[in-house]
Amino acid sequence: MYAVIDLETTGTKTSWHDRVVEIAVVRLDESGRTRDEWCTLVNPDRDLGPQDIHGISAAEARRAPKFADLAGQIVEQLAGHTVVAHNLPFDAGFLTAEFGQLGHQVPVAAGRGLCTMRLARHFLPASARSLEACRSAAGLGPHRAHSALHDARAAAELLAYYLRQAGSPPPWTPLVHEARQVPWPNLISRGLAPVNRRRPEDREPHFLTRLVDRLPRLPDPKADAYLGVLDRALLDRHISGHEADQLVATADRLGLARIDVEHLHRGYLTSLAALAMEDQVLTDEELSDLDAVAGLLGLTTDDVKRSLDEAVTNPVAIRPQWQLNPGDLVVFTGAMNPPREVWRSRALEHGLLVGKDVTKRTRLLIAADPDSMSDKAKKARQYGIPIVDPTAYRSMLGRLPESVAR
Secondary structure (H helix, E strand, O other): EEEEEEEOOOOHHHHEEEOOEEEEEEEEEEOOOOEEOOOOOOOOOOOOOHHHHHHOOOOOOOOOOEEHHHHHHHHHHHOEEEEEEEHHHHHHEEEEEHHOOOOOOOOHHHOOEHHHHHHHHHHHHOOOHHHHHHHOOOOOOOOOOOOOOHHHHHHHHHHHHHHHHOOOOOOOOHHHHHHHHHHOOOOOOOOOOOOOOOOOOOOOOOHHHHHHOOOOOOOOOOHHHHHHHHHHHHHHHOOHHHHHHHHHHHHHHHOOHHHHHHHHHHOOOHHHHHHHHHOOOOOHHHHHHHHHHHHHHOHHHHHHHHHHHHHOOOOOOOHHHHHHOOOEEEEOOOOOOHHHHHHHHHHHHHHEEEEOOOOOOEEEEEOOOOOOOOHHHHHHHHHOOOOOOHHHHHHHOOOOHHHOOO
């Protein structure tokens, strides 16, 4: 009968190439009772826009199907139903644009469905426009905003309230009859499993678990290529999903088993410990950094202690550290807080050059989300250019020579 939808998107304008990143459908019967729910993340194949609003990470979205792969299932969810949304023109515009990119027209528009925000003028005339305000005026409790499923559920409850107030049959009955007959594109549903948001406590398995367990260990694994990838990955003391994939792929290409990689990780940690102990003083900050790196490499605090002991008793070769220098070219991608203009100004103040796009001359890409799927991030990975988040970039600025800053 009714299909209440909600979308999370990379922005507000389809004309700016914004895309859907999450879609939810809550289907109701004629009295407003929930029949079923469906929700999935969508890979937009671009940066995710204001992530501080919708809270979706690129690591989650990049593993989700693209809209083209979900189109048949979306048709399956909506066909024969009256489409409902809070601010229907917004959601209808994005659905129309997404299907339009695939060469299909869909019967979704402001005049062909129900908008719970517009209906509030009749049922809740004193209410403000937002979903939260409408629900409050209707005596409904608060909900978790900017999650497609929670917003769709909240709008569905609001529609159920309107149905109770409207009586039977509701004044939009002709619209319901029309929706049952209107044709939709004949698309095949691939039956893909929905990819849902992770709960805060859910974490991906450590990338080491994806490596082959093979014995014996190589007597002397030559893995400069692997360590080079590791250097770039650890610049921001975070291993993104893309970086984890690259580390696993590099290890596989080099024929490194898990035990070989663990051996390389211990040597890497010992090299960092030697660098920390170069001045014979280990600060709390340096120890905290070693602990953080150990955790990222699947090692423990005991491994840190052993690395420090080895660095003191058996000095090892110190791996050269990646350093940002005055005159280096940096590029920014993604919606940042503070805005990118602020970060650009700071870069120029420290003697750095700022580019609009990534080229082979680019030294560093600063991304709101290091797993970004923007064109800039794709180029950076293609060229082997490090990608770091703004926090790591700020630390790098702090290590530049003070005489450069104006």
